[in-house]
Amino acid sequence: xxxxxxxxxxxxxxxxxxxxxxxxxxxxxxxxxxxxxxxxxxxxxxxxxxxxxxxxxxxxxxxxxxxxxxxxxxxxxxxxxxxxxxxxxxxxxxxxxxxxxxxxxxxxxxxxxxxxxxxxxxxxxxxxxxxxxxxxxxxxxxxxxxxxxxxxxxxxxxxxxxxxxxxxxxxxxxxxxxxxxxxxxxxxxxxxxxxxxxxxxxxxxxxxxxxxxxxxxxxxxxxxxxxxxxxxxxxxxxxxxxxxxxxxxxxxxxxxxxxxxxxxxxxxxxxxxxxxxxxxxxxxxxxxxxxxxx
Amino acid sequence: xxxxxxxxxxxxxxxxxxxxxxxxxxxxxxxxxxxxxxxxxxxxxxxxxxxxxxxxxxxxxxxxxxxxxxxxxxxxxxxxxxxxxxxxxxxxxxxxxxxxxxxxxxxxxxxxxxxxxxxxxxxxxxxxxxxxxxxxxxxxxxxxxxxxxxxxxxxxxxxxxxxxxxxxxxxxxxxxxxxxxxxxxxxxxxxxxxxxxxxxxxxxxxxxxxxxxxxxxxxxxxxxxxxxxxxxxxxxxxxxxxxxxxxxxxxxxxxxxxxxxxxxxxxxxxxxxxxxxxxxxxxxxxxxxxxxxxxxxxxxxxxxxxxxxxxxxxxxxxxxxxxxxxxxxxxxxxxxxxxxxxxxxxxxxxxxxxxxxxxxxxxxxxxxxxxxxxxxxxxxxxxxxxxxxxxxxx
Numbered sequence: 001x002x003x004x005x006x007x008x009x010x011x012x013x014x015x016x017x018x019x020x021x022x023x024x025x026x027x028x029x030x031x032x033x034x035x036x037x038x039x040x041x042x043x044x045x046x047x048x049x050x051x052x053x054x055x056x057x058x059x060x061x062x063x064x065x066x067x068x069x070x071x072x073x074x075x076x077x078x079x080x081x082x083x084x085x086x087x088x089x090x091x092x093x094x095x096x097x098x099x100x101x102x103x104x105x106x107x108x109x110x111x112x113x114x115x116x117x118x119x120x121x122x123x124x125x126x127x128x129x130x131x132x133x134x135x136x137x138x139x140x141x142x143x144x145x146x147x148x149x150x151x152x153x154x155x156x157x158x159x160x161x162x163x164x165x166x167x168x169x170x171x172x173x174x175x176x177x178x179x180x181x182x183x184x185x186x187x188x189x190x191x192x193x194x195x196x197x198x199x200x201x202x203x204x205x206x207x208x209x210x211x212x213x214x215x216x217x218x219x220x221x222x223x224x225x226x227x228x229x230x231x232x233x234x235x236x237x238x239x240x241x242x243x244x245x246x247x248x249x250x251x252x253x254x255x256x257x258x259x260x261x262x263x264x265x266x267x268x269x270x271x272x273x274x275x276x277x278x279x280x281x282x283x284x285x286x287x288x289x290x291x292x293x294x
Numbered sequence: 295x296x297x298x299x300x301x302x303x304x305x306x307x308x309x310x311x312x313x314x315x316x317x318x319x320x321x322x323x324x325x326x327x328x329x330x331x332x333x334x335x336x337x338x339x340x341x342x343x344x345x346x347x348x349x350x351x352x353x354x355x356x357x358x359x360x361x362x363x364x365x366x367x368x369x370x371x372x373x374x375x376x377x378x379x380x381x382x383x384x385x386x387x388x389x390x391x392x393x394x395x396x397x398x399x400x401x402x403x404x405x406x407x408x409x410x411x412x413x414x415x416x417x418x419x420x421x422x423x424x425x426x427x428x429x430x431x432x433x434x435x436x437x438x439x440x441x442x443x444x445x446x447x448x449x450x451x452x453x454x455x456x457x458x459x460x461x462x463x464x465x466x467x468x469x470x471x472x473x474x475x476x477x478x479x480x481x482x483x484x485x486x487x488x489x490x491x492x493x494x495x496x497x498x499x500x501x502x503x504x505x506x507x508x509x510x511x512x513x514x515x516x517x518x519x520x521x522x523x524x525x526x527x528x529x530x531x532x533x534x535x536x537x538x539x540x541x542x543x544x545x546x547x548x549x550x551x552x553x554x555x556x557x558x559x560x561x562x563x564x565x566x567x568x569x570x571x572x573x574x575x576x577x578x579x580x581x582x583x584x585x586x587x588x589x590x591x592x593x594x595x596x597x598x599x600x601x602x603x604x605x606x607x608x609x610x611x612x613x614x615x616x617x618x619x620x621x622x623x624x625x626x627x628x629x630x631x632x633x634x635x636x637x638x639x640x641x642x643x644x645x646x647x648x649x650x651x652x653x654x655x656x657x658x659x660x661x662x663x664x665x666x667x668x669x670x671x672x673x674x675x676x677x678x679x680x681x682x683x684x685x686x687x688x
Contacts (some may be wrong), residue, residue, distance in 0.1 A: 095361070095594075095656055106648070223460075227456075271461065278446065279446070
């Protein structure tokens with residue numbers, strides 16, 4: 001029972017961290033119809049930045065500064081790499097995203113010298129707590145609560161504010177919303193800022209479970225978060241969150257399956273799930289059915 | 295009129311290939327460049343990668359299916375080739391962790407039992423064994439492509455990309471599984487199979503004729519020629535029609551699922567052969583290098599060369615490989631051209647410069663080197679362009 005609970009708890013925690021990344025994917029996809037391959041690497045860079053910042057300044061300053069810089073990074077990436085391609089075919093934008101991901105990973109390798117960098121232990125998050133019969137770290141408990149709070153705030157933002165309304169309009173129809181006087185560039189920038197902000201918080205929670213970061217550390221969580229977004233129905237924020245929790249929990253149970261080498265199949269399981277969903281219900285759990293105009 | 299034009303371009307291609315092959319043999323054996331020189335690594339890797347790049351271009355550039363599974367199909371090819379061609383007497387030492395291999399034959403020895411294992415007979419059985427190994431590598435990749443194509447080819451552009459990417463990751467996990475150890479050697483590498491340097495002709499312990507660069511060139515030229523023939527056939531025109539407009543293509547009577555599947559399987563077939571050749575190039579087969587990063591690398595090569603141009607992919611590959619392996623090496627070792635700056639030019643800087651170049655190409659030269667034109671066409675238009683300039687100047 002204690003074992004089951006601890007697996008479930010770590011599943012929920014990982015799921016929450018994926019959820020924070022998945023929101024970034026799903027919002028960008030909803031508006032630009034672009035798989036932002038660089039999002040996972042932004043997440044990794046956020047982790048690296050905290051390592052370097054925390055070496056120079058105290059944590060209570062380093063964390064806000066890291067979040068600020070990550071947001072700035074997301075903003076700059078959109079302006080530099082995606083905005084010039086706004087009228088280009090979708091494939092070009094996706095290739096640009098892959099190029100950005102390549103650039104971020106290579107730059108990270110250069111700066112760190114390819115060495116795994118050890119992540120600082122964050123006081124409250126790394127403490128151990130007792131939940132029922134299971135012992136776990138504080139981050140496991142904090143993650144789902146934080147995710148819920150952030151998601152509720154985000155949904156309020158999207159449903160109640162002017163910029164949220166603009167986002168919904170742009171996601172619905174790019175060109176018409178432009179005709180209606182919506183400044184799509186600022187809406188898209190806002191989307192990237194929100195996505196990067198959540199990725200920065202996600203990286204804080206995710207990497208505090210790990211002792212070190214490598215330049216490729218962002219790729220896998222990034223892809224999984226994307227799978228979560230597809231699972232929930234791309235473009236839908238609650239869908240992405242629920243998808244991420246399901247994937248996080250399933251993944252942790254796959255890891256402890258009683259056969260030799262089960263942990264090798266964690267990533268494979270996620271992608272197998274993706275292929276099954278795409279084959280059975282391509283719109284995901286909450287996705288809207290898109291109709292093609294001829 | 296059109297027929298003669300086609301024939302003459304085919305002839306030109308043939309002559310170009312023969313000249314190229316002769317040049318490679320001459321370079322290798324003339325002694326002008328020592329056989330351990332980096333040039334040969336570049337040439338071999340370039341030949342292997344250009345086949346993979348062309349196969350990816352067939353799918354992404356000519357059929358408009360955005361697939362990111364190339365590394366997965368390469369992995370299938372590499373393993374198929376390696377498993378089937380490790381000589382029986384070294385199998386125990388290669389698979390020592392699993393108490394020997396589950397497969398007790400190797401292709402070149404099967405042929406060896408017919409043609410003999412030494413001298414000319416040995417050479418024939420080596421060539422036939424490797425050829426059969428390569429073809430089987432392609433077939434296995436194509437078979438798996440068929441299986442995965444059934445569910446995923448119905449998907450739209452970016453969903454297809456992510457599904458094929460996922461499929462490649464699944465393959466990587468399966469091939470590293472301990473339970474399959476007697477076949478795939480688990481996470482360890484398979485080695486000791488015939489590689490490119492096995493084709494060097496030796497006499498009395500000394501190499502008399504180097505063929506280790508010639509062989510990958512020959513293989514790549516044959517495969518690319520087949521792909522070019524395919525693209526110029528009615529199938530190729532159907533592929534291009536699908537790329538340009540699926541709905542219009544369907545209305546013209548092109549069977550979409552069938553042609554997409556055909557393109558996907560053929561592309562994977564050649565990616566499988568490319569994977570087997572990559573295993574031959576790197577002297578080992580293991581799941582580690584066939585990551586999504588490898589697919590991205592090849593995709594970026596295709597973009598640099600020009601999406602939808604075969605000659606562009608080949609030129610792009612050789613440029614990319616030469617820069618990555620040779621010309622920009624100095625950026626990693628402290629000295630580039632005549633600038634010495636060990637502080638800046640340290641390990642990893644080359645790749646940073648490289649990715650910046652790639653981003654510049656992606657953002658500002660979206661058509662790549664060749665756009666969607668082939669070399670002769672490009673040369674002609676270049677000539678016309680220059681002529682016009684001259685006229686204007688006069």
